Amino acid sequence: SSLTQVVHSAGRRFIVSPVPESRLRES
Amino acid sequence: AEDTGVRVELAEEDHGRKSTIALRLWVEDPKKLKGKPKDNGAIEFTFDLEKETPDDVAQEMIESGFFHESDMKIVSKSIRDRVALIQWRRERIRPALQ
Numbered sequence: 001s002s003l004t005q006v007v008h009s010a011g012r013r014f015i016v017s018p019v020p021e022s023r024l025r026e027s
Numbered sequence: 028a029e030d031t032g033v034r035v036e037l038a039e040e041d042h043g044r045k046s047t048i049a050l051r052l053w054v055e056d057p058k059k060l061k062g063k064p065k066d067n068g069a070i071e072f073t074f075d076l077e078k079e080t081p082d083d084v085a086q087e088m089i090e091s092g093f094f095h096e097s098d099m100k101i102v103s104k105s106i107r108d109r110v111a112l113i114q115w116r117r118e119r120i121r122p123a124l125q
Contacts, residue, residue, distance in 0.1 A: 016069065
């Protein structure tokens with residue numbers, strides 16, 4: 001769905017997904 | 028651990044048997060960062076407890092454009108604190124595994 005994958009040149013894979021609203025601190 | 032504004036948690040249950048763990052990192056409080064972080068997402072990645080350092084991962088996140096280089100220390104510290112907690116917990120459960 002809304003997953004994004006970024007692969008660094010060293011080979012590490014970063015998978016980015018939306019943070020649920022409940023996990024974000026209210027400011 | 029100190030509140031850095033960057034939260035790091037295990038992305039999977041840790042049974043203490045593998046050297047590689049999956050972690051998830053996200054920004055809880057952008058005001059604590061010097062630069063503007065990219066997007067508003069949770070970044071999942073694997074980390075080898077035996078071969079890698081938090082500085083390695085923080086550097087790669089910066090090179091990948093997730094954070095400004097001025098936030099290298101805060102990202103690295105956030106990962107280091109979580110890794111230290113995982114290793115401390117592993118030390119405690121080790122006798123039970125053996």
